[in-house]
Amino acid sequence: MNYQYVLQRLFTALIVVLGVTFVVFMIMQIVPGDPARVVLGPYASDESVAGLRERLGLNRPFFVQYASWLGGVLQGDFGQSLLNGQEVAPQLWGRVGPSFELAMVSLFVGLAIAFPVGMISALKPGSAIDVVATLFSQIGVSVPTFWMGILLVIVFALNLGVLPPSGYTPITEDPGDWLAHIVLPAFTAGFVSASIQTRFIRSAMLDVLSANYVQTARAKGLAERKVIVNHALRNALINIVTIIGLQITALFSGIVIVEVVFSWPGLGRLALNAVLERDYPLLQGAVFFVAVMVTVVNLFIDLLYFFLDPRIEFA
Amino acid sequence: MAMEKPQSARKRKQTNESPGPANTLWRDAGRRLLRHRLAMFGALVLLIVLVMGIFGPAITPYDPNGMDFANRFADPSFSHPMGTDDFGRDIFSRIIIGARVSLQVGFVAVSVATIIGTGLGLIAGYGSRLTDEVIMRAMDVLYAFPAILLAIAIMAALGKGIGNAMIAIGLVYIPIFARIARAAVLGIRNEEFIIAAKAMGAGDARILISHVLPNVLSPIIVEITLSLAFAILAEASLSFFGLGTQPPDPSWGRMLSEGRDFFRQSGWMGVFPGLAIFFTVMGFNFLGDGLRDALDPKLRR
Numbered sequence: 001m002n003y004q005y006v007l008q009r010l011f012t013a014l015i016v017v018l019g020v021t022f023v024v025f026m027i028m029q030i031v032p033g034d035p036a037r038v039v040l041g042p043y044a045s046d047e048s049v050a051g052l053r054e055r056l057g058l059n060r061p062f063f064v065q066y067a068s069w070l071g072g073v074l075q076g077d078f079g080q081s082l083l084n085g086q087e088v089a090p091q092l093w094g095r096v097g098p099s100f101e102l103a104m105v106s107l108f109v110g111l112a113i114a115f116p117v118g119m120i121s122a123l124k125p126g127s128a129i130d131v132v133a134t135l136f137s138q139i140g141v142s143v144p145t146f147w148m149g150i151l152l153v154i155v156f157a158l159n160l161g162v163l164p165p166s167g168y169t170p171i172t173e174d175p176g177d178w179l180a181h182i183v184l185p186a187f188t189a190g191f192v193s194a195s196i197q198t199r200f201i202r203s204a205m206l207d208v209l210s211a212n213y214v215q216t217a218r219a220k221g222l223a224e225r226k227v228i229v230n231h232a233l234r235n236a237l238i239n240i241v242t243i244i245g246l247q248i249t250a251l252f253s254g255i256v257i258v259e260v261v262f263s264w265p266g267l268g269r270l271a272l273n274a275v276l277e278r279d280y281p282l283l284q285g286a287v288f289f290v291a292v293m294v295t296v297v298n299l300f301i302d303l304l305y306f307f308l309d310p311r312i313e314f315a
Numbered sequence: 316m317a318m319e320k321p322q323s324a325r326k327r328k329q330t331n332e333s334p335g336p337a338n339t340l341w342r343d344a345g346r347r348l349l350r351h352r353l354a355m356f357g358a359l360v361l362l363i364v365l366v367m368g369i370f371g372p373a374i375t376p377y378d379p380n381g382m383d384f385a386n387r388f389a390d391p392s393f394s395h396p397m398g399t400d401d402f403g404r405d406i407f408s409r410i411i412i413g414a415r416v417s418l419q420v421g422f423v424a425v426s427v428a429t430i431i432g433t434g435l436g437l438i439a440g441y442g443s444r445l446t447d448e449v450i451m452r453a454m455d456v457l458y459a460f461p462a463i464l465l466a467i468a469i470m471a472a473l474g475k476g477i478g479n480a481m482i483a484i485g486l487v488y489i490p491i492f493a494r495i496a497r498a499a500v501l502g503i504r505n506e507e508f509i510i511a512a513k514a515m516g517a518g519d520a521r522i523l524i525s526h527v528l529p530n531v532l533s534p535i536i537v538e539i540t541l542s543l544a545f546a547i548l549a550e551a552s553l554s555f556f557g558l559g560t561q562p563p564d565p566s567w568g569r570m571l572s573e574g575r576d577f578f579r580q581s582g583w584m585g586v587f588p589g590l591a592i593f594f595t596v597m598g599f600n601f602l603g604d605g606l607r608d609a610l611d612p613k614l615r616r
Contacts, residue, residue: 019456142597147589253461275471
């Protein structure tokens, strides 16, 4: 087995994460004027502004600031919250679990919708099911995520009262309650990603169905089910996995929005609260964590791709 | 279709009589687009939104900020087709006014993304290996952030407000245009007409602008249309989060966030602004898909 690809992929991921640290660091640098003044407001005294500048290290040269910030991040230190002075890192770690759970359940819900619908569409192109599915996926990509969340809350929580409108219970505490809380947010994020993925799964499947090896398999008299499962699906899967990887960033975009709508205690909601409170260290930490999570999930999917398709030796 | 006119006029001048290949290309594409039912439906929806955006204040039945406390949370009726909100303001009028903000943000943000992104993509695709590496790795990094989160982070630095929302959304979509432009350039950079232009002594800038750009235009036009859909969604999300449009200006996203506390009294407050966003985004998506089919018939299924 050739591990050059794996190493190369790991290396690119590391470079991306390094770039991510730079972008996240830049958030506070591009604040127009003096970030310390922006944080404290127009009525703060000059001494307290100078004090905060000192605490944030804003008086030091740009690269010294970046190096010391990066050094902290490498040791898991994201600084202190400007709001309450508490360490940022523990707050971040507490939010990773809920965000990750929501992302994975949403991905699962999305695929559970997209996979069968895309497959049936591709196997019967032009049929009524195909037309309905295609239209549905085109409409689905246009639905604003937060609006869909709101509508589901109005219907299922406020009017029918069958599901909680917001909140979170750890799965270790009460799995049933966890499930009740995750249904609406996961369906909201999953629905939007399903409408994108249905299209891709359909076209990936159509591609392989017209390939020569599928014709050959049919010509040699294989049962249709075998042709589809052993020849078509196995090859389509490689493309489908790539597409899932490409959609991960978009999925997390949806997760951020859904977390806010459903008061889900994840990194996205933390980031938004940090923005509204102008708590830059907390915001930087939250954005960094999400970007790293996206990169790691992507890396994992790429490596999966490597195991699915032994022909790939190096990219 | 606005693209079509100057292109064909210029071509005709150059070749004198017979329509050049570019001419028939755009004309055929236009014809295919007119036959594309979903695209035409999208265009019709967008026409309505555009009319609302341009003539907004002149065509609202009520003052969009006029309050009527006797008439709070009214259900849709003949006098208030979409009902009224928590201040008794006419939701229909506010939706008409909101179209302008959405369109403005969409156009400005996508212009930012198109100009910077396409420029970077052209340079990456046409320039040296090192330039390409540097630009595209930077794009990869930006791409690692979920779009909405990056926009939120940029808004955090620049401050709230609709102008900053335009910049933030524009910056977020730069990598998409860079990737598309680069891929298109790589596809043609060794074509004969480029080599010929080089042999005739044309400079890099001239080759990029008058030979490469016109040939990578169709994927970019498609992406512009689809990005308008994304930009309008993103603006609505930022305004929903309280970062975009500031009170009392109505924007569709902010109407939804303001209505959140009142959905028990009137669920309608949560329905119509969302429908407005949905139809506008759908209009751009349908038109973009139609353009893609029309400009690249080979890809069509």
